Every structure is written in C-alpha cells, then in structure tokens.
Amino acid sequence: MFRTVTRVELSELDMPRADLAEALKCCLKKVRKGHYIIKSNCPNSHVDTIRHLLREPGITFPTFRGDIRDDAEKLRMSIATRRDSLLPEDAFSHMSAALLHGLDPVEVGTERVEVTRPAYSRAYSDLLFYARDLAEDDVDHTLGYPVTTLDRTLADIALDHPLEVSVPLISEGLRERHINRESLLPRLAPGRRGRKRALLALELASELHESGAEAYCAVKFHRHGITGMTPQVTAYSSTGAFIGRNDFRHEKALVVVEVHGVGKYYMHPDGPNAAARQNHQRNMNLVNAGFKVFNLTFGDLFRPKIFEQIKWAITQALEHENH
Structure with missing residues (x-):
C-alpha cells in the first residue's frame, strides 16, 4: 500500500519548507493539490520529519519501468x-x-x-x-x-x-x-x-489467453479483420511428433502466431538463453512442418504492418489449399 501524506499532515509534523522542497526533488511526489506519495525509503536527512511513516506495516513504493x-x-x-x-x-x-x-x-x-x-x-x-x-x-x-x-x-x-x-x-x-x-x-x-x-x-476474451499480451493480440486480430485464429493449439509434425503449443493457429491455414513477452524468456527455469534456443528449435520444427510462423514482440502489437502481413499470409495459404 502506498503511503500518502497531505500538506496538512506535513504542517502538523513541522516539516521545514526547505526539506519539503528537497524531498520533492527526490522521494516525495505531488499527485494532486495538497496530496503526496512517498516514493522511496530515502536515507537523506530531508525526510527525517516523516521517516516514522515509513515504518508502518504494509508500506510499498511505486515502481516505474519506463514502459506502458x-x-x-x-x-x-x-x-x-x-x-x-x-x-x-x-x-x-x-x-x-x-x-x-x-x-x-x-x-x-x-x-x-x-x-x-x-x-x-x-x-x-x-x-x-x-x-x-x-x-x-x-x-x-x-x-x-x-x-x-x-x-x-x-x-x-x-x-x-x-x-x-x-x-x-x-x-x-x-x-x-x-x-x-x-x-x-x-x-x-x-x-x-x-x-x-x-x-x-x-x-x-478467453481463459486460454495465457497473458495480457495474447489477449491484446486477439483484439488486434479483430481490428485488422483477421478471423479464424484459435488460441492454444497443439501442433504436430506430419509423422505425429509433438512440436509445441501455439499461442494462436489459424483454424484452416497453416499459419501460427506466437506472442513473446519478457516472461517467456526470463521466467524460463534454465534462463533466457535456454529459452531462446528452445524457441528457435520449435520455430524451425514448425517451418519444417509447413507452417508460416510469426513471432511477435509486445511492440509488434502496435504495428499495423505486421497484422497486414499475417492477413496476407492466411489469404495466400487458403488460396494455395483451394488449388
């Protein structure tokens, strides 16, 4: 729980104006008029007046990652x-x-x-x-x-x-x-x-979407007029060998879309390098089995061109099958 503090509270605690000014440059964030959030467990003396507030149970601090x-x-x-x-x-x-x-x-x-x-x-x-x-x-x-x-x-x-x-x-x-x-x-x-x-x-929406990115991708399919993409479909080779479970696979065309978030690499038990090697091998197995594979990063979800390419690949694959 974020610890908030009001201007009235700061006045009652006799926090000097100079300390407040320094804190606002460092560890205190004004969110709206008269209301502040304590951003960190700051060691500097300008928060000595309110340091006891940081010892309250359940206090957490905002975390910013530089992204959405x-x-x-x-x-x-x-x-x-x-x-x-x-x-x-x-x-x-x-x-x-x-x-x-x-x-x-x-x-x-x-x-x-x-x-x-x-x-x-x-x-x-x-x-x-x-x-x-x-x-x-x-x-x-x-x-x-x-x-x-x-x-x-x-x-x-x-x-x-x-x-x-x-x-x-x-x-x-x-x-x-x-x-x-x-x-x-x-x-x-x-x-x-x-x-x-x-x-x-x-x-x-679907419980089969294993991440927010996959669900967001489903929305982008809709926005770009792409239909028939089924979530979480198991792929096999022509000999029946297991290849992997795909985030999305078209119901008729041999087109697969994988949505790769940070978790797919950094939450792998053997680390990101092993995850990358495993993903590359699976990708090659899918290609060898005749699939057209699109590997999307989170940033790709905001790029219309990639969805145009997916739609074109589906159209081409269906036309090829019909001939």
Missing part, C-alpha cells in the same frame, strides 16, 4: 490519494477497481480515478464519477474501502472502455479468478449503453 506499465502505476498513485475522500455511497469502480483487485492491465485507458455513486455524473481532470445504482452485492468491502466486485468491475469496463482495455482484463478474470461469462452477462442488459461492444469483449 507506468500508466497503471501513476493511476495507482492517484487512487491512493482518494482512498479517504469517498462518500458513504461511493465505490471505486472500472479501472480503479480493477487495479485495486490486483488485475494487470495492458492499457489502463484513462488517467482518471473512476468512482461510481448513485447521485450524479461529473468529470474532473483526474476524477470521473459515474451516476449508477450500486446494489449491496455490487460492492466488495474486504479491501478496506468500497470497491465494486470483480464481476461488476469487469462488466463496467466492458461497457465503458475500449476492447484493448477490457479483453485482457476479462481474459485474466476467466483464467486466474475463475469468473465466468454467465456471471457477467446479466450485468449487460439490453438497452445498456455500450452493450454491443461489451458483448464483443466477452466473445474475444
């Missing part, structure tokens, strides 16, 4: 400064709730903290209120502050956010949290704004 994951970390910081400002009928919802539930988005889709309340809708630069009813069983109170339940959270995201945001999260819920489509569908009642997109998100 930093968007989620910035939003977590904003959420932390809003924990004590909710009204009795409010609940963190949408992407804010997803992060509080511990889900791992590919795209967060917003810079605003999202809150659902029955009273009114209102948008601020860093805060968005949704005017919607919340039943008692729509709210999870086990996290220390009100958060929409996982089912309600994923349904809300499907209704109000793009597929690139919703499909990876729904897939993660299906895969890791054992939710099911039947629990989400009643929350997507006819007449709801965004229902068509939400139903499409349920169709594209």
Whole structure:
C-alpha cells in the first residue's frame, strides 16, 4: 500500500519548507493539490520529519519501468490519494477497481480515478464519477474501502472502455479468478449503453489467453479483420511428433502466431538463453512442418504492418489449399 501524506499532515509534523522542497526533488511526489506519495525509503536527512511513516506495516513504493506499465502505476498513485475522500455511497469502480483487485492491465485507458455513486455524473481532470445504482452485492468491502466486485468491475469496463482495455482484463478474470461469462452477462442488459461492444469483449476474451499480451493480440486480430485464429493449439509434425503449443493457429491455414513477452524468456527455469534456443528449435520444427510462423514482440502489437502481413499470409495459404 502506498503511503500518502497531505500538506496538512506535513504542517502538523513541522516539516521545514526547505526539506519539503528537497524531498520533492527526490522521494516525495505531488499527485494532486495538497496530496503526496512517498516514493522511496530515502536515507537523506530531508525526510527525517516523516521517516516514522515509513515504518508502518504494509508500506510499498511505486515502481516505474519506463514502459506502458507506468500508466497503471501513476493511476495507482492517484487512487491512493482518494482512498479517504469517498462518500458513504461511493465505490471505486472500472479501472480503479480493477487495479485495486490486483488485475494487470495492458492499457489502463484513462488517467482518471473512476468512482461510481448513485447521485450524479461529473468529470474532473483526474476524477470521473459515474451516476449508477450500486446494489449491496455490487460492492466488495474486504479491501478496506468500497470497491465494486470483480464481476461488476469487469462488466463496467466492458461497457465503458475500449476492447484493448477490457479483453485482457476479462481474459485474466476467466483464467486466474475463475469468473465466468454467465456471471457477467446479466450485468449487460439490453438497452445498456455500450452493450454491443461489451458483448464483443466477452466473445474475444478467453481463459486460454495465457497473458495480457495474447489477449491484446486477439483484439488486434479483430481490428485488422483477421478471423479464424484459435488460441492454444497443439501442433504436430506430419509423422505425429509433438512440436509445441501455439499461442494462436489459424483454424484452416497453416499459419501460427506466437506472442513473446519478457516472461517467456526470463521466467524460463534454465534462463533466457535456454529459452531462446528452445524457441528457435520449435520455430524451425514448425517451418519444417509447413507452417508460416510469426513471432511477435509486445511492440509488434502496435504495428499495423505486421497484422497486414499475417492477413496476407492466411489469404495466400487458403488460396494455395483451394488449388
């Protein structure tokens, strides 16, 4: 849990202005007016006034990696400064709730903290209120502050956010949290704004997507008009020898797409070099078995040209089979 501190608290602790100025250059981050996040367990003297706050149990610090994951970390910081400002009928919802539930988005889709309340809708630069009813069983109170339940959270995201945001999260819920489509569908009642997109998100999501990147790739297939790509299909050679399990394989054409994240290499028990050798051998086995193989990095998911090449390869393979 990030440790927040307000300007009022700093004044009550008699933190000198000079120390605050130094801390803001180093280990303290102003998130919004009068609200700060402690970024690190700083050894410098300018945090001596607030050092005792770092000894509280469960304190964590923001982690920035210089990539798209930093968007989620910035939003977590904003959420932390809003924990004590909710009204009795409010609940963190949408992407804010997803992060509080511990889900791992590919795209967060917003810079605003999202809150659902029955009273009114209102948008601020860093805060968005949704005017919607919340039943008692729509709210999870086990996290220390009100958060929409996982089912309600994923349904809300499907209704109000793009597929690139919703499909990876729904897939993660299906895969890791054992939710099911039947629990989400009643929350997507006819007449709801965004229902068509939400139903499409349920169709594209799958528990077979083993990572957010794979689920994101499924969305990109849809965006580029690529159909027939089935997740997690086992490939065999013409002699029946096992080659491997493919992230995606076309249902008719001999086209395979593998989505390679950092984890595929650095989480391998024998290290990244062994993982690279193993992947290369499997790739060669697939090629020798007649497959056209596309190995996509995470960055490739944002490059339209690669999906044009995949679509062309499928078209060519199907035409070849038909002749």
